[in-house]
Amino acid sequence: MADRARAAMLTALLDGRPLAAGELARVAGVSAQTASAHLTKLREGGLITVVKQGRHRYFRLQGHEVAQVIEALTRISPPVEVRSLKQSRQAAALQAARTCYDHLAGRAGTAFFAALIDGGLIEPDGREAYEVTAKGEERLHELEVDLAALRAARRRFAGHCLDWTERRPHLNGALGAALTGRMIELGWFVRGNTRRALTLTGEGRTGLQDVFACVVP
Amino acid sequence: MADRARAAMLTALLDGRPLAAGELARVAGVSAQTASAHLTKLREGGLITVVKQGRHRYFRLQGHEVAQVIEALTRISPPVEVRSLKQSRQAAALQAARTCYDHLAGRAGTAFFAALIDGGLIEPDGREAYEVTAKGEERLHELEVDLAALRAARRRFAGHCLDWTERRPHLNGALGAALTGRMIELGWFVRGNTRRALTLTGEGRTGLQDVFACVVP
DNA sequence: GTGATGCTTCGACGCGGGTCGAAGCGTCGA
DNA sequence: TCGACGCTTCGACCCGCGTCGAAGCATCAC
Numbered sequence: 001m002a003d004r005a006r007a008a009m010l011t012a013l014l015d016g017r018p019l020a021a022g023e024l025a026r027v028a029g030v031s032a033q034t035a036s037a038h039l040t041k042l043r044e045g046g047l048i049t050v051v052k053q054g055r056h057r058y059f060r061l062q063g064h065e066v067a068q069v070i071e072a073l074t075r076i077s078p079p080v081e082v083r084s085l086k087q088s089r090q091a092a093a094l095q096a097a098r099t100c101y102d103h104l105a106g107r108a109g110t111a112f113f114a115a116l117i118d119g120g121l122i123e124p125d126g127r128e129a130y131e132v133t134a135k136g137e138e139r140l141h142e143l144e145v146d147l148a149a150l151r152a153a154r155r156r157f158a159g160h161c162l163d164w165t166e167r168r169p170h171l172n173g174a175l176g177a178a179l180t181g182r183m184i185e186l187g188w189f190v191r192g193n194t195r196r197a198l199t200l201t202g203e204g205r206t207g208l209q210d211v212f213a214c215v216v217p
Numbered sequence: 218m219a220d221r222a223r224a225a226m227l228t229a230l231l232d233g234r235p236l237a238a239g240e241l242a243r244v245a246g247v248s249a250q251t252a253s254a255h256l257t258k259l260r261e262g263g264l265i266t267v268v269k270q271g272r273h274r275y276f277r278l279q280g281h282e283v284a285q286v287i288e289a290l291t292r293i294s295p296p297v298e299v300r301s302l303k304q305s306r307q308a309a310a311l312q313a314a315r316t317c318y319d320h321l322a323g324r325a326g327t328a329f330f331a332a333l334i335d336g337g338l339i340e341p342d343g344r345e346a347y348e349v350t351a352k353g354e355e356r357l358h359e360l361e362v363d364l365a366a367l368r369a370a371r372r373r374f375a376g377h378c379l380d381w382t383e384r385r386p387h388l389n390g391a392l393g394a395a396l397t398g399r400m401i402e403l404g405w406f407v408r409g410n411t412r413r414a415l416t417l418t419g420e421g422r423t424g425l426q427d428v429f430a431c432v433v434p
Numbered sequence: 435g436t437g438a439t440g441c442t443t444c445g446a447c448g449c450g451g452g453t454c455g456a457a458g459c460g461t462c463g464a
Numbered sequence: 465t466c467g468a469c470g471c472t473t474c475g476a477c478c479c480g481c482g483t484c485g486a487a488g489c490a491t492c493a494c
Contacts, residue, residue, distance in 0.1 A: 002219035003452075021471060034453055036472055046295070055461040055470050062293075069289040076282050078263070124341040220482075238441060251483055253442055272440050272491040 001047070001073070005030045006038050010061070010070050013048065015196040016102030016177075018058035027195075064172065067101040068161060090194050095165045097189060097198040097216075103176035104183070108200055108208075108216045110168040113160065115214030122158065122171075130158040132175070139211065145182055150174040183207075218264070218290070222247050223255050227278070227287050230265065232413040233319030233394075235275035244412075281389065284318040285378060307411045314406060314415040314433075317378065320393035321400070325417055325425075325433045327385040330377065332431030339375065339388075347375040349392070356428065362399055367391040400424075 001007060005028040012027045013019060019027075025035030039059060042048045047066050048059045061067055097108035104112060116122045121136030132140065132147060140147060151157055153174045160169035171179070183189055188204030191197070200208075200216060208214040218224060222245040229244045230236060236244075242252030256276060259265045264283050265276045278284055314325035321329060333339045338353030349357065349364060357364060368374055370391045377386035388396070400406055405421030408414070417425075417433060425431040 005452085022469095025471095030452090031454055032471065033455085033473085037452075040472090046293070057471070065289075065293050069286070069293055072282075072286040072289045076263070076279075076286055222482080239439095242441095247482085248484055249441065250443085250485085254482075257442090274441070 001069075003038065004028075005034065006042060009035075009038060009042070009059075010047065010066075011074075012195060013059065013061050014067060014070055014101060015099040016060070016067075018051065018060040020056045020058055022056075024059060061101070064101060064156070071100065071161060090197070093192060093194060093197045093199070097200050098196045099180065099198060100161065100163070100170065100196075101172070102180065103170070103172045104180040104189075104198070105163055105170050106198075107166060108189075108198070109170035110163050110166040111216045112208065112212065112214050113170045114168070115208070115212045116171065119213050121212070122175075129156065129173075130160070130171075130175075132158075140179075143179075143182055143186075143211065145178055147175075150178055218286075220255070221245075222251065223259060226252075226255060226259070226276075227264065227283075228291075229412060230276065230278050231284060231287055231318060232316040233277070233284075235268065235277040237273045237275055241276060278318070281318060281373075288317065288378060307414070310409055310411060310414045310416070314417050315413045316397065316415060317387065317413075318389070319397065320387070320389045321397040321406075321415070322387050323415075324383060325406075325415070326387035327383040328433045329425065329429065329431050330387045331385070332425070332429045333388065336430055338429070339392075346373065346390075347377070347388075347392075349375075357396075360396075360399055360403075360428065362395055364392075367395055 001010060008028040009024045012024060021035055021039060022032060024039065025032050028035060028038070030038070039048070039050070042059075043050060047062055049062055051058050051060075061070075095106055097104065097106040099105065100109065103109070116136070117124075119135075120133055121139055122130045122132050125131050137147065151174075156173045158171060158173040158175035161172050163170050170176070180189075183204065184191070184198075186203070186207065187201060188207050189198040189200055192199050205216065208216060218227060225245040226241045229241060238252055238256060239249060241256065242249050245252060245255070247255070256265070256267070259276075260267060264279055266279055268275050268277075278287075312323055314321065314323045316322065317326065320326070333353070334341075336352075337350055338356055339347045339349050342348050354364065368391075372391045375388060375390040375392040378389045387393070397406075400421065401408070401415075403420070403424065404418055405424050406415040406417055409416050422433065425433060
């Protein structure tokens, strides 16, 4: 993971969406051959998996544990110096709302998580995980989130991970991913042109306020 | 962190105790000159700090965030293949009880944490941290743990980190470190000859049972 | 003072690995 | 069937960096 190109690839994969080899070569700024070599190494190291689809090969992170390592590394890495106005805007957008692997993060993510706790919709079970309360069941049913299916999934139901910009936790796990997906479906968030970036829409702001009593700063 | 020698050094520092440059050279299996070069790099990278003491230079991890990265990396690293009976015994000992940076981990660590939660001595505040309950205040006072001093410390009071052998959380932060230190003082645990290893004593077993209703498997 | 110890700096060596050009292989569309 | 496209494999280059010997600089013991 210590190589510049590989680090760029892993960061690009951090939002959970699978990317093709060519795309990864582009974000890493290396040739296709070089990228192929790097991807082989990452795959042998168990950091990424690959699925063939036609003449494309799509790569994604092996699991949330890998994502956690990358987030943890980001936390202790020296901040990227901002060079241009565009970079500055991008950084600000990412700080406001973004995906972390496949769930909501940034200011919106931590605010949403705090609202879920404060509103008594989920509660910690003392074992690093969270459970949905009766009140939460009801509220999420309104949002057409299928909790039974999420619980049946092999994946961890709900946990949190520390947000590297906000230094506060946000929701992850199957529940975090499902809620994030649903909110995007509802048009509460739209994906930005920058990778991982999300933008909170007007409907999203009122929706979060009405349904979750969540005010995003 | 990707270099073998540096990784060995960082792992050796994971129990929080500062080590001298020569000691680190020994655990990494390199010469003093090479170790010096590595330590310079780690220092420039902000991963470790150094304090001079006479003709010795003691190194320690920069903070708990660095320790978290190392633990996270350990979690996704391929398990070290066991070669000898000695290694196997060491691994078993570490799995039973060890220090993680400066607090209790392993089976004993996760059992202790669960007992604190189940006994209502601490409770999560929903923000990734924990507070001591009134009942907990009382119990810890009996153990002569100075909570006021811990709260005054600049360090985070109490949190958890995921145990990489047990896959369950254990207590960290100022409270985790203080409790661990106190239990060692009381002779509940003794430091093993292997780095980071702790051994649960007979008094420790009864003490944990009596004071915390904690049964270590 | 003198010598020993702990650590760093300097210099030189050599290997590992990241890099890309060229070629090969499978897939898709016409 | 043919060419375009996406990706991998092979081969060669070469820079970077981990390594240690030798020397230098502190500190400690006597």
